[in-house]
Amino acid sequence: MSSEWPLWEVFIRGQHGLNHRHVGSLHAPDAEMAINNARDVYTRRNEGVSIWVVKSAEITASAPSEKGPLFDPSNSKVYRHPTFFDIPDEVGHM
């Protein structure tokens, strides 16, 4: 029967107070084994305090070819950045 185990994406919280970050992927038959394998593959040197795994097939990603239309709209809104506004020095720190 030998069918390939599904692929899981692994996210690790490196320290308390930080976000989980994508570190890589691995194959495992189910979520529990994926966590066990992720511990052995990605945290052999205390790299984590928490692990998330999610089946790769269940991730929806934006298409690289649509990068333009997806992100362009925010390019023209420079006033979203605080440096857009000149505040006189005598006002002090703001």
Place this chain on the structure above:
Amino acid sequence: MYAQMVKTDAARVRSLEEMEPHERAFQERIDAGQKIEPKEWMPEGYRKTLVRQISQHAHSEIVGQLPEGNWITRAPTLERKAILLAKVQDEAGHGLYLYCAAETLGISRDQMYEQLHSGKAKYSSIFNYPTLTWADIGAIGWLVDGAAIMNQVPLQRCSYGPYARAMVRICKEESFHQRQGYDALMRMVKGTPAQKAMVQDALNRWWWPSLMMFGPSDDASVHSAQSMAWKIKQNSNDELRQKFVDQTVPQAKYLGLTIPDPDLKWNEEKGGHDFGEPDWEEFFNVIAGNGPCNAERLDARKKAWSDGAWFRDGLTAHAEKVADRRAAAKIAAE
């Protein structure tokens, strides 16, 4: 170097003007130092070359466990045994990071295993040599991992994102491998004359195969030129080999060992060592499958794969059963 003589399918490196618009845009991104990510457009040759190189690299990490695994049960102390176990476990991890990176290019894990088992995919020539004494384990860490680091450090800047990121993780861990090997040898050369002789013997046997890890001179190779244009490869084989020799000579001297090369001497003018030519006939022979341990290594991998089939299938069956039960319980609750 764990990837040797990787083919690119290129007859020659084409200039920007000769390229189709898609390919030109791609090459310009690479020239600008941008990383290429999975699912982005890439030339088929780039994809295929990366699959070859990354899978060869991954296979090398996995097969590389075998010569060292040979000594886990016979390590001289409990501490050395624990260290060797951790090192061999790292090699498995490195193989897994790399297989995942290759999988982002559209090849499956099973396809890669199949290519290894059928002999279609290669792994580094170095792992086809036997580990005869405990000193060989030290020599592998010092020389083989040392040579691997030399190649892997620049690969962290490779143009393909997943490969470069896998390399960053691997390089962080690799330094432990080299140091533990050198540490084991430092201890042995301070031991009895017989122990010191054992270290010298290990160096005699591993020196030339280690230099061969970088592959034959590739200054005139179209594959190397193409790989460099794609920033899959950053340095020529000879450049890296020279760097390795220059780094290793003083380390051997510190151990009180003699490097088995009568032509080795310092060249003040070039600021590096001159050294002899490895036996390339031996290298091509090992690559072609006729090294001392090729058959044994491949048989061990095939046996592990077929012996593990019932276990992989069992875990899959269990996962399916649990998923079915969960689904049934959900329906019953509704």
